[in-house]
Amino acid sequence: MKKLTDEIQQHLEQKILPFWMKLKDEQHGGFYGEVDYNLEIEKQADKGGIATARFLWTFSAAFRVTRNEEYLEHAHHLYDFLRNKLYDHENQGIYWLVDFQGQPKDTRKHVYAQSFAVYALSEYYRVTKSEEALALANEIYLLIEEKGYDKENRAYCEEFDQWWKPVSNEMLSENGVVAEITMNTHIHVLEAYTNLYKANPTDGLKQRLIDLLEVHYEKIYNKDTKFLGVFFDKQWNSLVDMKSFGHDIEASWLMDETIKVIGLKDERFDQMVLDIAYNIAGCAMQEDGSLINEQVDDHYDKTRIWWVQAEAMVGYLNAFEHTQDPRFKQLIENLWIYIKKHIVDKRENGEWYWSIEPAGNPTERAIGETWKTSYHNSRFCLEFIERVKNQ
Template identity: 55%
Template sequence: MNTKTTELQSEIKAHWEKQILPFWSNLKDTTDGGFYGWVGNDLQVNQQAPKGGIATARQLWTFAAAYRVTGNERWRDHAEHAYRFLADHVMDTDYGGMYWMVDYTGEALDTSKHVYTQSFGVYSLSEYYRATEDASALELAKTLFALIEDKGLDAELPAYKEQFDRTWKEQPNEMLSENGVIADYTMNTHIHVLEAYTTLYRVWPDQQVKAALERLLGILYERVYDQDTKFLGVFFNKQWESIIDLRSFGHDIEASWLIDEALKVLGMEQHLEYAAMVTDIAYNISNVAVNADGSLLNEQEGDHIDEKRIWWVQAEAMVGFYNAYQRTGDPLFLERVERLWTYTKENIIDQRAGGEWYWSVDGNGIPDQSEIAGPWKCPYHNSRFCIELIERMGSE
């Protein structure tokens, strides 16, 4: 590593260990289990807020990965705490799968099942097993994998479906549709099923998982990725037709490195079309979505560009650009990471005592009033950015 990269790695590691992990650690609910479900913009904790299925899985992933990377037993304890809540309260023992939402005591609140939620179950349980070798977690991950493949996969198209009721009857996809449309299939769900199966395959290199990963790569390349524009489509109907002119810059750069991780675990790094997709997406987002201040824009619908700088978009862009730097050796991408980190330090990281990262800021760097922790605002994106760059830079 050069001096600048060494300093960057050191800064990121210190921020992760001294601000991000302690913030989420302080939300540990020792009375009812799991972690408190809401912290307002005023940094006040609502101890009786509902606890999301996705948030619980992401908390489990974060602390499991933190234990794996640092060896700190404190994070193992937090991971085990999250695992017990997920296994005992978020899992539906009657119909299978993870609930969308439980109340603060762990009672089912919204029993909807979403493939996206199940994928985060697979992801986090696989990471927990990877860190602790707890065989029960791997068995639960295998169960969720089988459920996704059985209930969530339309094998003829192929495509992964989205939303179901508690008994696994398909429902309109209200949970993961935005921008005034209801999508039958989403890019978002497909990249996160890919992410989940990649981690599962690391710890359980089964032929079923391999086949599913290969299928997902084919879907993303043939159905979701536009080889002409180098963008990913976002929302689709049942014929795999795009139903809105929408470009999600953050999801695109996130997808680029998630796809690359899948290629690595499959030993397919040199697959010509897929490798080109990884780098072409990164160059495209670098060209069209980076602001003069180094930050990444959110999305573009038609001619309208959403200029909010959202916390997870900046985090995923840093990983995606660094992955592209490793792929290509192009110093442009390293410069992108350095400037993004500077922007994030100056605008996204909450400097208040007890703060974490703001949800978003506007073009002038003024934070919005959204929650600091909630069903979607979790430690996963920014912790993962820290872990990825710590590990990637440390291996060079």
């Protein structure tokens, strides 16, 4: 595993991070909002709240793990843009979208976006000890709890307007349903709160994390099928028969990270983490080493999406650490071969394709945009470096 991790670190430092560093916007702040399929930078593309937070997390974490000062400089640059342009100082919270100059464009507030701001700001604090950044992370955390949490249903709400009035969840719904509760938001609130706990552990935050794990176990996880539900109504009834393989394997290791960080001893949660990993390994991995996207009713979407492969790498590494089952080691090795052969964009100055179509050709979609940033594949690399190299 050490040799594979050396290769992964080289890939991070020579391929992934240099691609994104070229997007630094010295004039207007933040990173340019789009790199099209032909690798042309669209300097007047809009800049997303989630994207900026993910970039900030990436370069903060990359500095923490590698100590490369160049990454820290980019983190400072991104922090300034998030704080000064994406944060609504009057009404609180992170905007969904600003234009290329940093002017508010889509002022909706989504709990999902707020959680990524908490995730990024807490990581930035971990490497800078900036009390301003920690204060902002805590402010958004308390805002989510005040505005975005439904205590009666033990559920995080989804979408609000600029003034925190609830609106229909257009941004995180799909498949013909508008969901009042999503698994996606809940796993990323968990992820964000866990990182905030690493930065600033408090008893109140620990209790929220325990409650969130309980909600995942009781409301989202199906103990019979070993899958997570995806879209729910306000009463936690599932709205569509959907299995999101990438989200499941991602959730397995994110939940385990929370368990480890807060030092929780609960066999139910430990078993859930491993059952999910074994389930996805058994039902959605392909002979070519890849992980397909999802299943809706009886239809399988066999697109190989970039982030799904990255999260599977970490999910199986996490499962291997717990079980030492050689099956997981083999899955990792096969996945990495697939990623290198198909997902990595071998064009000069390329990064990773958005996805590979079932027929085997790359999807002609932007290489960088509001939903495709440095976060998933950089994090997979950093997790391997920390777990394998730095042990």
